Amino acid sequence: MSSLQLSLAAIGALTVGAVVVYNYWTSRKSAPRQAEPQTEPELAAPDTEPALFEPREPVLTDDFATLPQPERKPLLDALIDAIATIEVDHPVSGDAALAALPATRRVGTKPFHVEGCSELSGEWEVLAAGRRYSAFQAGVQLANRVGALNNIEFSEFVVKTQAFADAVGGSASFSDMLEEVARARELDQFASAHDAQLSFTVCARAAAWSPGYIQQHAARMGFVAGVIPGRMVLPAAVAGLPPILSLTFDTQAAMAEDPAMSAIREFSLSLDVPQIAREDQPFERLREAARLLAEHMDGVVTDGNGQILGEDVLDQIATDLQQLYDALAARELSAGTPQARRLFS
Numbered sequence: 001m002s003s004l005q006l007s008l009a010a011i012g013a014l015t016v017g018a019v020v021v022y023n024y025w026t027s028r029k030s031a032p033r034q035a036e037p038q039t040e041p042e043l044a045a046p047d048t049e050p051a052l053f054e055p056r057e058p059v060l061t062d063d064f065a066t067l068p069q070p071e072r073k074p075l076l077d078a079l080i081d082a083i084a085t086i087e088v089d090h091p092v093s094g095d096a097a098l099a100a101l102p103a104t105r106r107v108g109t110k111p112f113h114v115e116g117c118s119e120l121s122g123e124w125e126v127l128a129a130g131r132r133y134s135a136f137q138a139g140v141q142l143a144n145r146v147g148a149l150n151n152i153e154f155s156e157f158v159v160k161t162q163a164f165a166d167a168v169g170g171s172a173s174f175s176d177m178l179e180e181v182a183r184a185r186e187l188d189q190f191a192s193a194h195d196a197q198l199s200f201t202v203c204a205r206a207a208a209w210s211p212g213y214i215q216q217h218a219a220r221m222g223f224v225a226g227v228i229p230g231r232m233v234l235p236a237a238v239a240g241l242p243p244i245l246s247l248t249f250d251t252q253a254a255m256a257e258d259p260a261m262s263a264i265r266e267f268s269l270s271l272d273v274p275q276i277a278r279e280d281q282p283f284e285r286l287r288e289a290a291r292l293l294a295e296h297m298d299g300v301v302t303d304g305n306g307q308i309l310g311e312d313v314l315d316q317i318a319t320d321l322q323q324l325y326d327a328l329a330a331r332e333l334s335a336g337t338p339q340a341r342r343l344f345s
Contacts, residue, residue, distance in 0.1 A: 075113045075126065079332060080187065080343050081139035082149065082180040084161045088170040091119050094131035100167035101127070102160045108153035109146040111342070114138045114164060138164060138172070142180070144345050145195070148188035151181055191343055194327055196273035198283070198317070200290045201266050201304040202297070208263035209297065211254045217297055218247050221289055230254035234285070242275045242341065244282050245289060268304070269293075274344035277336025278325045287314055 076083055097116055105112050115124045116133030124137065140157040142149050154177045165172040215225070215232065223232040223245075230251040233243035247269050253262035269290050276282040290301045301309050325335055333340045 075338070075342075076115055076124070076137060076139040077339050080142055080339050081113075082142055082154065082157065082175060082184070083137050083139040084158075084172050084174045086136035086138065086161070086165045086168070086170040086172045088133075088135060088168060090169075091132045091134050092116075092136075092168045092170075094127055094129045094133065097127050097133060097136065097168055098129060100164050102163065107140045107157045107160060108150070110141045110144060110149055110153055110157075112138070112140050112157065112160060114161075136164070136168065136170060141342060142184035143188040143191055143343060145191075149181060149184035151177065154180060187343070190331060191333075194274075194324060194331075195344055196321070196324055198271045198273065198286060199304060200269045200286065200309065201302045202269065202290055202294050202299045203266045203302055203306070204264075205298050205300055207298070208265050209267075211249065211256075211259040211262055211264065213297070214247075214249055214264065214267055217293055221292065223247055234289070236276075236280070242272065244271075244276055244280055245286055246270045272344070273321065273324065274328065274333075274335045274340045278334070280336070283318055283321050287318075 094116065097114070101114060102112070114127060115137050116127050116131065117123070117135040117137075118125055119132040119134045125131075127133075138157075138161040140149060140153065158174055158177075161172050161174070211230070218232050221234075223234050225231075226233045226246070228251065230249050230253065232247040234245040235243055247267060249264050249267035250262070253259065253264050256262045269286055271282050271286045273282070293299065294301050303309055328334055328340060333343060
């Protein structure tokens with residue numbers, strides 16, 4: 001699917017069904033800026049006193065080693081997967097099932113999964129060694145941000161599933177290819193019309209920032225270093241779930257031999273809307289993080305094209321997002337659910 005990117009210039013509404021979404025990244029272009037004199041940039045000095053926030057203690061004190069873990073639930077869901085059932089004459093060990101899995105867990109550009117029906121509980125679960133299974137089901141995702149499942153991918157799904165069924169001594173049953181491909185296209189159309197990725201840019205008003213200066217302020221708000229240089233994330237409350245927000249700045253500046261001498265004039269704060277539950281209030285946290293960082297770092301919040309974002313624009317985005325959340329929930333694809341995270345990936 002081609003994801004509808006909400007980055008924030010603010011006019012030009014695109015109506016999809018009953019949902020109004022702003023195409024902020026493409027609705028207008030910023031006017032060319034006047035060239036600035038080529039002078040040595042002045043870097044903002046790191047704070048020596050943690051006086052910008054109350055209380056004075058750092059906001060983030062947890063090392064996240066004891067965060068709650070997500071529940072182990074079946075991956076496959078008929079809402080977003082084409083599923084084939086595999087019957088076996090005798091229970092199959094988890095070790096044998098794992099050995100029979102294909103080398104890759106993808107069919108074209110779509111994830112491919114196999115689950116087993118536990119002989120003990122009678123429930124579907126992810127394959128695990130030491131278990132025994134009385135039946136299996138294989139599934140391929142109907143759509144993701146790359147696009148909808150097509151005929152070639154469905155045919156590859158049949159081949160992989162049949163090979164697994166043969167290896168465990170089972171018999172596979174498949175749904176009609178044309179029906180599943182049509183269902184994939186319809187799901188892809190819905191997802192394309194209800195995808196949203198928000199990005200705010202915080203720009204320096206005067207003195208440029210060093211990487212350490214940005215990291216210092218972001219850490220006070222709960223951001224931690226990401227795996228990529230120049231990226232920080234605000235972790236979810238449950239380990240293993242996507243971060244609520246991400247903060248990115250120039251990777252080359254972050255990797256410089258002397259980062260303290262790197263001049264950074266802007267960084268971005270981003271939210272992948274379908275990935276985060278509405279209950280986590282991600283947009284409110286994005287808006288507040290941008291406001292506080294701009295306020296304490298002598299910056300201004302813009303849409304990435306240099307257009308300053310006023311409160312009226314932000315309020316309108318908040319209203320549109322509530323409508324988007326409602327539309328996703330009505331389709332049983334509420335933001336932050338495993339199905340939504342898989343579909344919008």
